[in-house]
Amino acid sequence: MNYSKQREIIIDTLTKNAVHPTAEKLYEIIKREHPESKIGIATVYRNLNKLSSAGKVKRINALEDSEHFDNNTHEHYHFMCNKCKQIFDIEADIAPDLVKKIFDKTGFLVTDYDIVFNGICKSCQKK
Amino acid sequence: MNYSKQREIIIDTLTKNAVHPTAEKLYEIIKREHPESKIGIATVYRNLNKLSSAGKVKRINALEDSEHFDNNTHEHYHFMCNKCKQIFDIEADIAPDLVKKIFDKTGFLVTDYDIVFNGICKSCQKK
DNA sequence: AATAAAATGATAACGGATATTATTTTATGA
DNA sequence: TCATAAAATAATATCCGTTATCATTTTATT
Numbered sequence: 139m140n141y142s143k144q145r146e147i148i149i150d151t152l153t154k155n156a157v158h159p160t161a162e163k164l165y166e167i168i169k170r171e172h173p174e175s176k177i178g179i180a181t182v183y184r185n186l187n188k189l190s191s192a193g194k195v196k197r198i199n200a201l202e203d204s205e206h207f208d209n210n211t212h213e214h215y216h217f218m219c220n221k222c223k224q225i226f227d228i229e230a231d232i233a234p235d236l237v238k239k240i241f242d243k244t245g246f247l248v249t250d251y252d253i254v255f256n257g258i259c260k261s262c263q264k265k
Numbered sequence: 266m267n268y269s270k271q272r273e274i275i276i277d278t279l280t281k282n283a284v285h286p287t288a289e290k291l292y293e294i295i296k297r298e299h300p301e302s303k304i305g306i307a308t309v310y311r312n313l314n315k316l317s318s319a320g321k322v323k324r325i326n327a328l329e330d331s332e333h334f335d336n337n338t339h340e341h342y343h344f345m346c347n348k349c350k351q352i353f354d355i356e357a358d359i360a361p362d363l364v365k366k367i368f369d370k371t372g373f374l375v376t377d378y379d380i381v382f383n384g385i386c387k388s389c390q391k392k
Numbered sequence: 393a394a395t396a397a398a399a400t401g402a403t404a405a406c407g408g409a410t411a412t413t414a415t416t417t418t419a420t421g422a
Numbered sequence: 423t424c425a426t427a428a429a430a431t432a433a434t435a436t437c438c439g440t441t442a443t444c445a446t447t448t449t450a451t452t
Contacts, residue, residue, distance in 0.1 A: 267419070268419090287408090289408080306409095307410075311410090314409095330408070331409085
């Protein structure tokens with residue numbers, strides 16, 4: 139992967155915005171914060187795809203219309219609040235050894251997975 | 266929900282096809298098996314949405330372009346093989362008490378979730 | 393500096409899903 | 423059982439997130 143200014147901005151912006159933005163959201167932020175960059179939406183999609191194939195970004199399939207992205211590729215899950223629509227991190231230790239358990243039980247080799255819980259977050263419950 | 270012949274066919278066909286079809290696939294099967302029914306694709310989508318809101322059908326977000334549906338609404342997970350693209354069931358006991366664990370740990374109230382593993386199934390590994 | 397490979401911007405195109413609308417079917421109850 | 427309102431349907435236009443295309447620019451290599 140060759141260097142590009144745009145990719146640097148994309149990675150940088152995703153890292154600074156740990157809110158798990160969609161490609162579109164990320165594009166908006168970049169346009170706002172780097173108006174000189176003249177970056178195109180296709181470039182954002184192209185790079186997020188490339189980075190997620192390379193394992194440098196995690197794609198989150200959030201039971202919604204569009205995908206979200208996360209610069210944290212360490213094992214963890216997500217929780218999306220149905221009211222405020224925010225996405226929170228959930229530590230992976232609530233369900234240990236999933237890959238091994240599945241292999242032992244079924245012989246299936248898990249290479250990737252994505253766990254997204256839906257519900258109401260703590261602060262939205264109080265409202 | 267009022268009765269309709271089309272909805273009956275949709276439920277019936279989904280029940281008989283435990284392969285977790287997409288709306289489009291289901292539509293094709295119905296056209297083939299009930300050519301007299303003249304069912305429209307929008308009706309299939311409309312009913313699957315309605316049935317899943319009513320909890321009578323489970324929507325599966327399979328890290329793919331389109332959604333799949335499952336008539337089995339009991340708690341279980343899914344495994345999608347990257348080679349043969351088949352979707353298999355995984356029993357829920359590999360990760361017990363997720364909802365409770367999340368609530369205890371974070372205060373978030375989980376109302377729904379969807380776990381889809383990706384990888385290579387047993388028979389595709391041999392090839 | 394010359395060249396090839398990679399990346400970009402602009403935008404057309406794709407495709408899954410939904411909205412629209414006129415029509416038909418179902419449920420209700422007089 | 424007929425009249426009426428609500429629900430559902432078929433056909434299709436539309437929406438919108440994402441990808442493909444392609445001419446141009448940038449990066450890496452020698």
